[in-house]
Amino acid sequence: MKNHQKKFKLVKDSQLTITELMLPSHSNFSGKIHGGHILNLMDQIAFACASKHSENYCVTASVNKVDFLNPIEVGELVTLKASINYTGRTSMVVGLRVVSENIRTGETKHCNSSYFTMVAKDENGESTPIPGIILTTEEEIRRFTRSIVRQKEGRNRSSRFNSETFKVDDYVDLLKNSNSKIELK
Template sequence: MPRTKEEFKHINESQVTITQLMLPSHSNFSGKIHGGHILNMMDQIAFACASKHSGNYCVTASVNKVDFLNPIEVGELVTLKASINFTGRTSMVVGLRVESENIRTGEKKHCNSSYFTMVAKDENGKSTSIPGIILTTKSEIRRFARSIKRQEESKNRTSRFSTKVFKTDDYLYLFENSNSKIELK
């Protein structure tokens, strides 16, 4: 089937930024914003960025490493920035950055960064091809290369701990100073 979409797009064509005021309804019992609320916002902006790039509905295939670096307070502005870092045949890695800003002081905090792998779907729910990205800076090349390496490392991690190849004795040293007790039966 011939492609009707552009073969390649510039990264800035699909970048998305959103800013939202954090309300008391978004907070947990300690007055900080729920991590789940932030994850929901991250998923939404990853969807918007990937859909904008691909021209299709997209679904989240995986999320790579979400570290909550700084708490977000009620009353702060939260800004999420999304950009395509990598394109495969039907999938793309969306790089996300979350920052909060204290409205009164202007202080900004980096709250987290994450990578969402999104897959484009056609009207029948089947994975569909997407445009590639045009890399124009060393930073964009670095992000693309990092995504390839992250995928390779993920495959190695998965295979190394597969039940077919995992050897318990090879990993017992890891438990020597851990807060665990092994009682094999």
């Protein structure tokens, strides 16, 4: 760990915002901006935000829930905002918000929000401790605690559907009105 690294940092110290014009080269076959391009921008700003907080390069460990709420058009400005929502020992959750703006009308649309879990790495590629976070508002406390709850729910989801403990009979009712057909062998 670096000697000059602080033990705790304010949320605002690593918050970032980027705005980019959406070009025709970013569009998919239907003329809307390709979701993969937006995901790439999201990953870049999450990396930058996490690296700024940790003072180390970071890797993406997981991405939680990316719902594309509104399409983005060619010619619109897309603004991505990133903020550290949670800090663990070597990992942090970066909250992201994506908004598009029509340059002519000024209309803005919330396009998606997501949570990237990033892990700080040292010069040898090993996970390394990061500064904690100083929570100064109710909103920051809400985001931090929401991350804790989301992590616990994720662990519960994973263990419920573990292949060694999963029992078809416990869940077969969920399939009754689904677009599926069971043909077990």
